Amino acid sequence: MSEMRRITYREAVREALREALSRDERVFLMGEDVGAYGGAYACSLGLLEEFGPERIRNTPLAESGFVGAGIGAAMNGMRPIVEIMTINFSLLALDQIVNNAATIRHMSGGQFSVPLVIRMATGAGRQLAAQHSHSFECWFAHIPGIRVVAPALVADARGMLPAALADPDPVVIMEHATLYNVEGEVPADGELAVDLDRAAIRREGTDATIVTYSANVMKALAAAEALAGEAIDCEVIDLRSLRPIDDATILASVRKTHRAVVVDEGWRSVGIAAEISARIQEQAFFDLDAPVERVCSVEVPIPYPSHLEQAAIPQPETIAAAVRRTLRR
């Protein structure tokens, strides 16, 4: 193993951007306030000075326009990285993402690819209320023709961008807004690009499997630590990729533990947790010793006051309670 170094999630994203821009002349970053402001979450701070306004391209507030421009540029020889300030604003660009980026390869009979990377911040936890805090990951994960990944660890924040740029098709990277200040380890040298296809086991265990992604990986690990004190040994799976979903890793774990809890910051109804739960029950029904549990956001627009916001989203305590239910404890 090479040596590791500690950086923040934000630094990891910035470092990945800088590396991509340095390695490939076709790469450029485009989005609202990515230039002098440095990005709403400061991911591109300093890059304007380094790479200039052609490649660190500030856009007007026109999500559909600049995402569509990213698609056109990608179809015509460039490797654009489009930053959408938050997933909530991505709804204004859904037409371009769903009707163009995801379909053009198929509609053209394979003649045109769209090698576009879209990054967006997602999630609750910063008291930003109901138009800046939602988790619409499942909407994107529903669409054939795009890949959706969600880095939870700093190493993935660093390594998923180069991997996404190497993909010839559209990739959406969901960065949880509460993670940007979190520190973690990345390899000190060597190739940092990671495999986008596979889920990862973040904690091994034998009694129950917690399946989650993004910021909830940390909450699941906290729940697992608490449960260890009760002699309950949890396995924690970080999905990493929301489309495609790595069934094999989930099923292998559930066949070992016989219990599953799916944690998702999206709402419970018709979401990613519902999808994972269905897959487990379709493919590992007779391995289960308890119904699959879901821990999701409460069916309410995310409220502003901290106590209500925290009550609306999954917490280590609610995750631990769900694990206990699968064990009838």
Add this chain to the structure above:
Amino acid sequence: MSTAQERVHLSHEHALRLLREMLRIRRFEEKAAELYSAGKIRGFLHLYIGEEANAVGVMQALTEEDAVVATYREHGHALARGLPMGEVMAEMFGKVNGSSRGRGGSMHIFSAPRRFYGGNAIVGGGLPLAVGLALADRMLGRSCVTACFFGEGAAAEGEFHEAMNLAALWRLPVLFVCENNFYAMGTALAESESNLDIAAHAGVYGVPAEVVDGMDVVAVEAAARRAAHAVRQGEGPRFLEARTYRFRAHSMFDPDLYRDKAEVEAWKERGPILKFHDWALGSGLIHESGVEALEKEIAREVEAAVAFAEGGAWEPVEDLTRYVSTGDEAAA
């Protein structure tokens, strides 16, 4: 770069070429309507009949290196851009020898070798795409023009305004061509726009705009050459509003209840093929025998296109999930 020059040179050959290209579209679509009734073509079929002068006129101003973005009413643009007629017909049949392997149908004709970027069936959806194509051309140091066709209905969409602003702000080489046929499906322009002057919509973004008679192929060509020349010179985007009319209903499902029959007939009297044919004959640029020969040649081409489509294979159902992601092209 002779086709990209600023002025129209209306030789005998060029006049015949304009007439041929418009007639190819007309006869192709008349056959398509017939084949629709026969059940060979399904889904939506949006005919361009009456509007042929626009695609044919604008294409004269483009080179092979230029890019084209079109709408769901794009048979004419595809043919005028040089896609083989057989491949376009086979696409409408849904056959594997179609221009998009049958995956797109009438509304989604694409061609990589001809830089024909679809066939977009979301009104306004192609404009941001055109901005991006032009942005890439400029960043890669190519002196290409992206011609982006859309109807006047698109002017009410946010994407129209976002794209117009981006293209003007970044001075991108886009030639916007608004084919104003005065009806967005069944909604008359006056019912959907507070300002009926579509060219003025471009003007507010500082995009120089010109209104042209979309029933006059020579006028369209001349305006397109001027605009394309300016775009190619690096002067930023240009906007053409071609005032035109579709003689048929919006699609094959449309009973056309919202237009006055007399209005339709009046426009037909100004039909682009009729008008150019009579004018060119009268001025001695072409001769009746030449037109007869053209009609025969085109009838053979249409017949061959139908045979090509009929002879095409259906894609095996086993291949259903191909062409979604790169790498899945190989048969399952």
